[in-house]
Amino acid sequence: MTKAADQESPTVALFVTCLVDLFRPTVGFAAVKLLEDAGCRVEVPAAQTCCGQPAFNSGDRKSARGIAKSVIKKFESFDYVVAPSGSCGGMIIKHYPELFEGDEKWEARAEALAARTHELTSFLIDVMGRRAVDTRLSATCTYHDSCSSLRELGVKEQPRTLLNSVFGLELKELEQTEVCCGFGGTFCVKYPEISNAMVSKKASHAEATGAEMLLAGDLGCLFNIAGKLLRNGSKMDVRHVAEVLAGMTDTPPIGRPPRRGDIPVEGGAKKASSAPTAIPAGHAARDA
Amino acid sequence: MQSTSPRFRENAGEALRDASLQRALRNIPTGFIKKRQKAADRMPEFEDLRDAARDLKNRTLANLDFYLEEFESKVVANGGTVHWCSNAEQAREAILCICRLVGAETVTKGKSMIGEEIGINDFLEENGMTPVETDLGEYIIQLRKEPPSHIIAPAIHVNKEQVAEAFFEAHQDLDADRNLDQPTALLAEARGKLRERFLAADVGITGANFLIAETGSSVIVTNEGNGDLTQILPRIHIAIASIEKVVPTLDDASTLLRVLTRSATGQEASVYTTFSTGPRRAEDPDGPEQFHVVLLDNGRSEMMGTEFQEMLRCIRCGACLNHCPVYGAVGGHAYGWVYPGPMGAVLTPSLIGVDEAGHLPNASTFCGRCEEVCPVRIPLPKLMRHWRELEFRKGNPAIRFRYGLKAWALLARMPWLYRRIMGLAMHTLAGWARGTGVLQKAPLAGGWTAHRDMPAPEGATFQNQWRAHVARNRDSGT
């Protein structure tokens, strides 16, 4: 029995995350498809930007609270909030309540939002009760656990369960899979040499699996690892786990050249497979 | 000890290029990490024990003054002396004074991080005495004239060839052609040399893992037995400890011991766990004539009542160092002072100032592994973040990204402007990639592109595509 069993189709607000929004929209469309396939009505609040983590982790608590308040206002009216990221999910789930600790007006609201917010793969399994996706991909893949998914949210089995249901996909585990890839937000530009040492280890562990593709649930880690693999001249492809689960692997892997005429433009026709075809009634971009 | 923490970046760069250090650091995952995991797995109540350890430390800290005074009264009742020292200088003077009173020449030392913190070896040497480290790792780094690089494995950065080199250099009275290829040969030689010193020593200085208020005892855990010889053979035993080492009862000490050794080395108990209670009594077969405890504050009482009070729970197990990917990349010396790794990143700015050690709490990805393994559940990333907050509030100009971040935070609260600007920016960046999928250079990202490629944005943002998509579907009536 899942929490959603008595709710016909819960309304889920997609917290797109700034990296997906700006750099890899495919992940956003993949998330929408997965959520709709699981029976959710998906909305994308238009006024969303960033979860505030860069400010929070840099010690700018005031700005972080300001951003958090606007996220709370825009998202608190939905049944659920889902992010294709453990890092942004973790920010809302673990750190928003901490940001407003002892604040009469906001603490309860932050906690209420935190309770309804989920990382994408854990939402599909733990809340929607999905155990499988209806997709095929013939590839050997390895999965990188982002630190925030793994340690802040306890997400470990969920992406693996779903990936194992992809027909033709074989999963190989990384050595030292619990270890950080060295991204760390601003860390990677503040301490580039240390970050490089960390991502170099991760890239070599990834290569050692012999997998064709590395997947993860967080674009920060993915860009970091992909960037290193590309610089090393590696053949390994890198994708967000949602792309594979949604069967949206015809866009090029992260950092690989797009095929001719494939750069999506505003209002332009995106390939049918990359965008959900049926939008449920009442589905509109909400300007909260 | 003079800190080199302001040079953390440069130190780290040098460490990354030090091939033998890098080789040594590669052993940590298979050594400490595996052993701790096995020990934790073997003990079903390990997680509960961590809660108990945290709670008992919190209770003790809440009444620290009371337990310290109780400890002192028990030490005095046993015939010992407690020296209250508010800073390193007072502690050094107290120790020197004790040594001078007995005309000490040779002083043996057990491993002590407080000894490092107050720089006792250099100080005793300057005053004409010969301090000799008796823990093998400490002995090695003393010969190499360098500080420890790990709080429980001080010579973790040294390989056996380097040890042999140090021994040939230091023990010139021995046969120059002897074979020191095997670790056992090194061990035997160190043992022989140290034995002479143990017998010659006038004063023995040890650290303390715990001080027990109800008995006035100091406790050390060691694996080599050197600590026992250090405190039993000389006429004088000085235990040096910081104020947060006190625990109320023997039972409490045993709770902490159970999590300490498992977290540190994966042992159920260390080879030696030694309790020292006062000087030798008439009926005792051995023991020192005098028992002194040098109790050091050195900035800790100022942490009380602040967010950093939680750091005073630390029992110096070293697990956070072992599990830290930054420590694993650069080792302990890069941190530039006594305490490295995550615990150092929180503690060092408290003890020597955040202006000096500001890099340390910044050089973390907040991966959270330290907090995950800390036996007393110190929220290390949260405390590092707290240092960043204090620095940010001070407007520390060293925060290079301050203005960029402020601009981002402002923009994040103006969604319409954000969408305009970012939409344009992504188009521009996508154009710069010229169909290669990557950017060779990007604004503010020199640190990134020096080492890796920067994946280019796909083109239009998700938000813009989504809105167009929704509008299309609405128009076509679906």
Ligand code: SF4
């Ligand atoms: S902070 Fe925790 S893990 Fe690190 S040394 Fe102290 S007790 Fe051990």
